[in-house]
Each structure stands twice: as structure tokens, then as C-alpha cells.
Amino acid sequence: MSNREIKIGVAGLGTVGSGVINLLKKNEKEIRKKSGFDIKIQCVSSKNKNKKRNCDISNLNFYSDPLEMIENEDIDILVELIGGETEAKDLVLKSLKKNIHVVTANKALIALHGNELSKSIDDSRCDLYYEASVAGAVPIIRVIKESLNANDINWVAGIINGTTNYILTEMLKSKKDFDLVLKEAQDLGYAEADPTFDVGGIDAAHKLTILSSLCFGIPLDFNSIYIEGIEDIELDDLNYAKELGYSIKHLAIGRKNNNGIELRVHACLIPEKRLLANVDGVRNAVVVSSDAAGPTLYYGAGAGSLATASSVTSDIIDVSRKILSASNNSVPFLSYQNNQLKTKKILDIGNITSRYYLRIRVSNKPGVLADITKIFGKKSISIESILQKEDLINDENVPIVLVTHEVLEKNIVDALKDIENLEVVKGKIIKIRIEEL
Ligand code: HSE
Numbered sequence: 001m002s003n004r005e006i007k008i009g010v011a012g013l014g015t016v017g018s019g020v021i022n023l024l025k026k027n028e029k030e031i032r033k034k035s036g037f038d039i040k041i042q043c044v045s046s047k048n049k050n051k052k053r054n055c056d057i058s059n060l061n062f063y064s065d066p067l068e069m070i071e072n073e074d075i076d077i078l079v080e081l082i083g084g085e086t087e088a089k090d091l092v093l094k095s096l097k098k099n100i101h102v103v104t105a106n107k108a109l110i111a112l113h114g115n116e117l118s119k120s121i122d123d124s125r126c127d128l129y130y131e132a133s134v135a136g137a138v139p140i141i142r143v144i145k146e147s148l149n150a151n152d153i154n155w156v157a158g159i160i161n162g163t164t165n166y167i168l169t170e171m172l173k174s175k176k177d178f179d180l181v182l183k184e185a186q187d188l189g190y191a192e193a194d195p196t197f198d199v200g201g202i203d204a205a206h207k208l209t210i211l212s213s214l215c216f217g218i219p220l221d222f223n224s225i226y227i228e229g230i231e232d233i234e235l236d237d238l239n240y241a242k243e244l245g246y247s248i249k250h251l252a253i254g255r256k257n258n259n260g261i262e263l264r265v266h267a268c269l270i271p272e273k274r275l276l277a278n279v280d281g282v283r284n285a286v287v288v289s290s291d292a293a294g295p296t297l298y299y300g301a302g303a304g305s306l307a308t309a310s311s312v313t314s315d316i317i318d319v320s321r322k323i324l325s326a327s328n329n330s331v332p333f334l335s336y337q338n339n340q341l342k343t344k345k346i347l348d349i350g351n352i353t354s355r356y357y358l359r360i361r362v363s364n365k366p367g368v369l370a371d372i373t374k375i376f377g378k379k380s381i382s383i384e385s386i387l388q389k390e391d392l393i394n395d396e397n398v399p400i401v402l403v404t405h406e407v408l409e410k411n412i413v414d415a416l417k418d419i420e421n422l423e424v425v426k427g428k429i430i431k432i433r434i435e436e437l
Pocket residue numbers: 133135136160161162163164190191192198203302303304
């Protein structure tokens with residue numbers, strides 16, 4: 001066994017940071033047997049030294065300022081787990097400048113500043129690895145960059161936010177309300193510091209920004225993603241979807257078609273026989289469809305302390321191997337060579353086609369359905385099925401659930417505007433896209 005040693009500094013000791021410290025300790029021997037070297041945590045940083053936390057840092061050099069840590073310590077790899085954007089970006093840039101390699105779990109950092117960081121990586125010839133930034137324990141980034149690199153990728157779709165998947169699963173299973181289930185997800189360490197990032201779809205959009213760049217060879221562009229969260233979905237929708245033979249999941253979809261690339265994050269109805277429809281709780285799953293390999297599926301825990309630490313630690317091992325073999329930068333940061341990244345046309349959401357689930361609250365009186373279907377008829381939107389439900393609490397207004405055939409998004413949006421203006425229609429219409437996948 002070699003006595004080579006890699007020294008690391010860990011910035012941020014929250015859910016993921018403490019997971020990494022615990023995992024490196026727990027599996028120290030296992031890691032050494034596989035890698036042939038030791039990984040020594042030399043120093044850590046966090047705002048508050050005395051905060052109660054789930055890991056032992058008593059023997060480690062402690063800093064309350066991560067910038068001071070990288071100035072004072074002689075480390076090979078900085079593990080950035082402080083999250084957020086500004087402070088993390090500064091820390092990562094300064095580390096690369098000092099020729100310190102970086103491993104991070106920070107999707108916002110990569111999605112919003114990755115293009116700029118890429119230049120510093122080239123200049124420093126250091127590696128910046130970020131496996132844990134998408135889908136927690138699921139090794140999807142390495143798969144796209146390395147295992148599928150002989151393929152032209154056509155589409156990628158997945159459940160890539162554990163918190164929203166946990167909420168949708170638990171709401172249906174245990175009939176608990178949204179706020180209570182969100183609180184559970186926070187207590188389990190799944191949610192972002194600002195949980196509206198999870199439920200509003202921002203976190204999934206950060207991750208899709210990364211996946212779409214890796215899959216399609218485009219620069220990172222968060223603003224090109226169409227984003228919807230799960231805020232409007234009610235238990236009724238989950239139940240109606242089930243009755244119709246579907247599950248509701250929050251999906252991220254990137255798909256090349258003849259006119260451009262679709263990049264969107266929103267809830268979808270998925271036929272319940274599909275694998276993705278059965279991915280429950282905090283689990284994530286990503287399907288990548290490519291020309292040679294065909295569709296391949298990756299599944300596992302999407303969040304959580306040790307699960308995410310598994311990906312971070314695997315990056316630490318990978319970067320260490322590259323340091324020890326002087327082969328850094330052998331795998332490009334964004335999968336494609338930097339000079340091969342090309343901006344491509346991203347489709348406006350109005351130009352995608354889909355089938356739709358619609359829930360419309362209407363007055364309980366004759367002729368209402370005819371008024372609604374007349375508008376659909378005028379816009380050439382064909383209805384596949386209709387369910388009219390009774391409402392035991394308020395029988396003056398009742399929900400109607402419709403499923404459409406495939407239609408252009410802008411046509412359905414126009415039709416729904418007209419329908420919402422009907423006097424018999426009460427409140428906002430709930431519209432959820434249906435994906436066959
Ligand atoms: N808040 C994220 C999630 C954590 O729920 O998926 C993992 O990125």
C-alpha cells in the first residue's frame with residue numbers, strides 16, 4: 001500500500017459537509033483499499049465553531065472564514081459545501097488561482113457561474129468536480145461525461161429534486177398537507193436553505209442547466225429554462241391523476257427536436273406503468289436517451305447527508321487520482337471541449353406540444369360543459385376524456401377534469417384564457433402537462 005496522502009479542506013459543515021466528514025471516517029479503510037492513498041481532512045471552516053453538528057471536528061484546524069483557510073493551509077483540494085452563490089464563487093475562484101483543485105455540490109454556483117469558472121479551470125489546469133450538484137447520490141454527471149461520451153444524446157428527463165418528490169409522494173400516501181410534508185423534508189435535511197428553491201422549481205432548473213450543457217454541448221444558461229414549481233398542485237390533482245392511471249411528478253426535461261431544444265421544469269402526469277412514475281419519496285431518477293446506447297436509467301437517493309456525501313467523496317477520490325497521476329483536466333469541465341460549446345436555439349414554451357390534464361372549477365348547472373367544449377372546438381383542441389367530480393363540501397361549484405389530445409402549448413394557453421373569462425368558471429384553471437416518457 002502506498003503512503004501517498006491528499007490533503008483536503010472542507011468549507012461548510014451543514015448536512016452535506018458533516019456527511020463528507022463522517023463518510024471519510026467511516027469508510028477510510030475501504031477508500032484506501034480502492035484508491036491506494038490516504039485522504040486527510042486537514043482543516044474545516046464554518047461560520048460558527050460551537051454550533052451543534054453531527055460530525056466530530058475536534059482534531060481539525062478550524063476557520064470561521066474559508067478564505068483565510070485556503071490562505072493559511074497547504075491543501076490539495078478544497079471541498080466547497082457552503083452553498084449560495086457569491087461567497088462560494090469568490091472562494092472557488094481564489095482556490096483555483098492558488099492551484100487548489102475544487103470539489104463542490106453547489107448547483108447554483110455551476111449553473112449560474114460555470115461559464116466563468118471554466119476559464120479559471122483552464123488557466124490553473126486544476127479540476128473542478130461537481131457530481132453531487134445533480135441528483136444527490138446518483139452518478140449522472142460522470143455517466144454523461146464519461147460513460148456515454150461516445151453517444152449523441154437526444155433527450156434527458158428526470159426527477160431531480162428530492163424535496164418536491166418527497167412532498168408529492170407523502171401528500172398522496174399519508175394525506176398530510178403540503179406545509180407539514182415540506183417541514184418533514186426540511187427536518188430530514190433534503191430541502192435547500194430557502195425551500196422555495198425546491199417547491200418553485202429553481203433547484204431543478206439549476207440542475208437541468210447543468211445537464212443540458214453536458215448533454216447538448218451548449219454553454220450553461222439558466223435563463224433559457226422554462227420553470228414551474230409544484231405550488232398549485234393539490235391533493236385532488238394527485239387523486240384524479242391516479243384515477244386516470246397516472247402519477248404526478250415534478251420533471252426536468254431537455255429534448256432536441258427539429259426546431260431547437262426544449263428545456264423545461266414542471267409537474268407532469270406520467271402513465272403509472274412507466275418507471276419514472278414509480279420513483280417515490282426523496283429518490284431521483286434520470287433517463288438519458290442517446291443514439292447508440294438507447295435510453296438508460298439512473299436511480300437513487302436525490303438528497304440527504306451520506307447519500308450526497310457519497311458523490312462528493314467520489315469526486316475527491318477522482319480528483320486525487322488525477323493529482324497523483326498528473327492527469328488533471330483530462331475530462332472537460334462541461335463534457336465537450338470548451339471551444340466546441342455552441343449556443344443553440346432554445347424553444348419558447350409556447351412552441352412545445354403536449355397532452356394536458358386540466359382541472360376547472362365551474363358552477364354546477366346545465367350547459368357549462370358545452371360552453372367549455374365549444375371554446376376547445378374553436379381552437380381545434382380535441383378532448384380525450386372528461387371526469388366530472390362531485391364536491392361534497394361545496395356543491396355549487398364542482399371540479400371538471402379534462403385530458404386533451406396533443407396540442408401546441410400556445411393554443412391551449414389561449415383557450416384557457418377564454419375559458420377562465422366565462423362567468424361559470426371559478427378561479428384559476430390547473431394545467432399539468434402529460435409526458436409519456
Ligand atoms: N434540495 C435538493 C433536493 C437537495 O431536494 O433535491 C439535493 O440537491
